[in-house]
Amino acid sequence: MRLATEMAEAAAVEVADFAAVVREHQAMVFSIAYHCLRDRALAEEVAQEVFLQLHQRLAGFESAAHLTFWLRRVTSHRSIDSARRRKLRPQVSLDDVPEPATMPAVGDPMLSRTLQRLVASLPEKPRMVVILRFQEDLDPGEIAEMLDMPVRTVKSHLQRSLALLREKLDRSVGEENL
Amino acid sequence: MSRLDDALREALRREDPGPGFTREVLARAAAARPKQSWWRALASGFRPPLVRWATACVLACALLATGLEYRRERNLRAEGEAAKQQLVLALRIAGVKLHVAQEKVFERSE
Amino acid sequence: MRIRAILLMAALPVFAQEIKMPASVERLASKAVESVDVMLDGALLQLAGRFLSGHKPDEAKVKNMLGGLKGIYVRSFEFSQEGEYTAEDVEAIRSQLRVPGWSKIVGVVSKKDKEHTEIYLKIEGGSIGGLVILAAEPKELTLVHINGSISLEKLSELGGHFGIPKVDVEKKPAKD
Numbered sequence: 001m002r003l004a005t006e007m008a009e010a011a012a013v014e015v016a017d018f019a020a021v022v023r024e025h026q027a028m029v030f031s032i033a034y035h036c037l038r039d040r041a042l043a044e045e046v047a048q049e050v051f052l053q054l055h056q057r058l059a060g061f062e063s064a065a066h067l068t069f070w071l072r073r074v075t076s077h078r079s080i081d082s083a084r085r086r087k088l089r090p091q092v093s094l095d096d097v098p099e100p101a102t103m104p105a106v107g108d109p110m111l112s113r114t115l116q117r118l119v120a121s122l123p124e125k126p127r128m129v130v131i132l133r134f135q136e137d138l139d140p141g142e143i144a145e146m147l148d149m150p151v152r153t154v155k156s157h158l159q160r161s162l163a164l165l166r167e168k169l170d171r172s173v174g175e176e177n178l
Numbered sequence: 179m180s181r182l183d184d185a186l187r188e189a190l191r192r193e194d195p196g197p198g199f200t201r202e203v204l205a206r207a208a209a210a211r212p213k214q215s216w217w218r219a220l221a222s223g224f225r226p227p228l229v230r231w232a233t234a235c236v237l238a239c240a241l242l243a244t245g246l247e248y249r250r251e252r253n254l255r256a257e258g259e260a261a262k263q264q265l266v267l268a269l270r271i272a273g274v275k276l277h278v279a280q281e282k283v284f285e286r287s288e
Numbered sequence: 289m290r291i292r293a294i295l296l297m298a299a300l301p302v303f304a305q306e307i308k309m310p311a312s313v314e315r316l317a318s319k320a321v322e323s324v325d326v327m328l329d330g331a332l333l334q335l336a337g338r339f340l341s342g343h344k345p346d347e348a349k350v351k352n353m354l355g356g357l358k359g360i361y362v363r364s365f366e367f368s369q370e371g372e373y374t375a376e377d378v379e380a381i382r383s384q385l386r387v388p389g390w391s392k393i394v395g396v397v398s399k400k401d402k403e404h405t406e407i408y409l410k411i412e413g414g415s416i417g418g419l420v421i422l423a424a425e426p427k428e429l430t431l432v433h434i435n436g437s438i439s440l441e442k443l444s445e446l447g448g449h450f451g452i453p454k455v456d457v458e459k460k461p462a463k464d
Binding site for chain 3: 254255257258259261262264265266267268269270271272273274275276277278279282283
């Protein structure tokens with residue numbers, strides 16, 4: 001029965017490996033989906049589906065970097081698809097952005113919440129570009145490869161999105177140099 | 179590096195999904211994973227002494243039947259999961275459109 | 289997400305009419321940047337129901353709705369620009385609902401957003417036997433047909449789950 005024991009152990013190792021991969025990457029996968037969709041339940045669903053898809057092909061990765069690339073790419077595309085199907089991009093008007101009594105500092109939860117909502121109001125692809133740039137710290141070339149778009153398009157999305165975010169924040173907060 | 183960049187990094191910081199996320203993923207993965215070990219364990223533990231070939235044939239037929247049944251089950255499961263996903267998608271679209279209509283009705287009833 | 293399915297093109301008797309996208313709109317499918325095509329008849333709905341967990345609140349709600357349903361059909365096109373479909377195309381869908389049994393209960397037009405949403409119910413023997421939602425937006429045309437006994441209340445209870453916004457019956461109208 002030695003072979004049966006070895007196989008049972010191999011299956012247990014496979015489960016343990018997969019569990020370790022999930023634990024290591026769940027924050028990354030969930031956060032990409034959540035910052036895109038701004039819906040925790042939906043983001044969890046997308047994240048679960050990504051890991052289930054990963055489970056089908058766990059043995060096919062050459063390296064940890066390859067695995068991370070794959071997870072980011074699949075999560076990004078699934079989140080964009082999900083956002084498009086949902087088609088309720090919350091249109092944030094300046095009325096929704098409260099005027100603070102004082103200028104919020106970086107790290108201020110209110111500023112963070114406002115920025116999250118403003119990012120979520122961007123069109124789906126520019127939104128994902130911003131998320132990959134500032135959550136995952138990827139450069140435009142990496143983002144271009146991930147989202148199957150030209151580098152110049154990534155840079156254009158970044159530039160325009162930041163300008164829009166800056167303008168909306170300037171008008172609500174009165175911060176000139178943000 | 180501008181303050182907006184720093185603020186965006188802060189706002190878009192990674193956060194963990196709810197507790198139990200890993201457990202749910204593993205449970206769903208286990209439900210989808212084919213359970214093969216029992217028949218392999220049976221085959222591996224068997225040491226036919228004298229009627230080796232006859233026993234091997236019987237085992238092969240049993241494995242073939244099991245394999246066909248397993249494939250049928252797997253296909254059914256795949257179809258069922260696909261139908262479930264389609265159902266959720268359809269209800270989501272219906273729910274979103276109903277919500278949009280309701281929002282507009284409320285706007286007009288002011 | 290693109291989902292391809294074989295369309296049922298046979299004509300059906302009026303009393304069991306299948307509401308579908310007219311052929312003129314189906315021809316636009318190749319221009320759509322995204323299309324959704326869901327065709328779940330009774331058998332597939334039953335199958336889907338077997339894979340819904342009664343222990344998960346979200347899935348239990350959906351499972352609870354399936355009892356009286358005979359079919360769910362969704363056809364949706366998203367285009368890259370406005371004007372890919374015409375008012376005549378929308379009218380061709382609408383005309384299928386001007387038959388005995390179907391009543392329009394909601395019709396909302398937003399000139400600002402150029403959106404038009406209509407909801408129809410089929411009443412059979414005093415109860416709801418079907419629901420159609422027709423949503424026409426500048427770059428998107430969606431037709432949802434739920435055949436069978438559907439509870440609008442149960443459908444609205446899905447709000448807050450599966451990415452569906454919560455329908456708040458107590459909500460005050462938004463300010464302009």
